[in-house]
Amino acid sequence: MSTQDPRTKHHDDDFPAQVQDQPGLTTETTPVPDHGEDSWTGRNRLSGKKAFITGGDSGIGRAVALAFAREGADIAFVHxxxxxxxxxxxASLVRDAGRTCTHYAVDIRDDxxxxxxVRQAVEDLGGLDVLILNAAYQRAREGIDTVxxxxxxxxxETNLIAHIIITREAVPHMKPGSSIITTTSIQASQxxxxLFDYAMTKAAQKAFTEALAQELGPKGIRVNAVAPGPIWTPLIPATDFPDEFVQQFGQDTPLxxxxxxxxxxxxYVYLASEEASYVSGSVIPVTGGKGF
Known part of the structure; x- marks a missing residue:
């Protein structure tokens, strides 16, 4: 693959003004986000693994599901x-990659x-090797005095409590060599x-990742996180940001x-793979050059 200029590899101009209702849908997002449909080439880095993803329907969750499937993993996800x-x-992308996929239409805020x-996913997958804690909710707040x-x-409940419960239920099914990966955010440090309440949960997720890595390391389970910067997903036009924020989204990054x-x-593929066998308690920023 030829080297590409990271500044212009993807959409690098203003987005059209747009607003969606929560939770946001891919087909209503302009331009449609790139999940790797035409670019991700699998190398069997996750062959035979069984992964459960929260929020796997769109955005980051879909990209992870697609990449994992092309790397040889079977997928279950919740939406x-x-x-x-x-x-x-x-699910169609996962199955087109030759892997099994089950998904569940539920609200994980209910304990x-x-x-x-989790119990259903373990049964359907026949085990659990990778848990991706990715589902999230955010809204733009006008101020602390009106929220x-x-x-x-x-x-x-979405960003923290549900993921604590899911992890609590998943860990007993995870064997040495398994991996837990949390989607935190640049909002955890900036x-x-x-987004103050969303940022609070992302900072808490970082602490959760670091504490859980210490607890589960002796059991052979690695725990890490990915911290995205501004990523174009349906969540952005569904957050109630002003038009000009959406139109210029991400243009304040060094790239x-x-x-x-x-x-x-x-x-995510790296953290779930054997290449990261000595990586635990870490947060990988993917921020376009913004400091974390």
Whole structure:
């Protein structure tokens, strides 16, 4: 593959102004994010592994599911019922790669649902080697004096509590050599005021990753995180950002553009692979040059 200028490898101009309802859909996102459909070439780095992904229907989750499948992994993932169309598209990509795929339309904010979906995924996959904690919710806030309590709860229940429950249920099924990977964010270290509650959960995810790596290391389970910068996914036009923010999204990075989901997949593949056998408690920033 020829070397490409990272400044112009993907869309590097203004996006059209656009607004979506939560949770956001790929088909309504312009331009459509690149998940690696035409670019990811598998090298059997995850052959035979069984991976469960939260939020696997679109954006980063879809890119990870696609890359994992092309690397030889079977996939199970969870998504909201409203994301069924995106989920089917992701499942088709996985199956086209010759791997099995099951997905579940549930809201993991319900404690028993979160626990049950892990049990179902383990049964459907026949085991569990990689857990990707990726599902997230965010909304742009006008200020601390106006944010509704129920919105704060939704952010914390989706981004933190559900993932703690899912991890609690998954770990007993994971053998030495297994891997847990959390999607944190540059917001963990560079919080934006409109995303203060989301940023709080991302900072907590970093602490969760580091603490869990210490707990599970003696069991042979590695725990790491990926910290995306501005990545173009359906979540962005569904966050209630001002038009000009969406139009110029990611242009404040040193590379001058936002990242695409496909550009994150390699970090997850690496962390799940044997190449990262001595990597645990680490956070890999994928930020277009922004400091983390």
């Amino acid at each position: 909201l019922p409203e994301e069924a169309q995106d989920a089917e598209a992701t 028993e649902t979160a626990a049950e979906v 509704p309590t129920e919105e704060i709860r939704r952010v914390f 919080p934006s005021p409109p 001058g553009r936002p990242g695409q989901p496909a550009e994150l997949a390699g970090a």
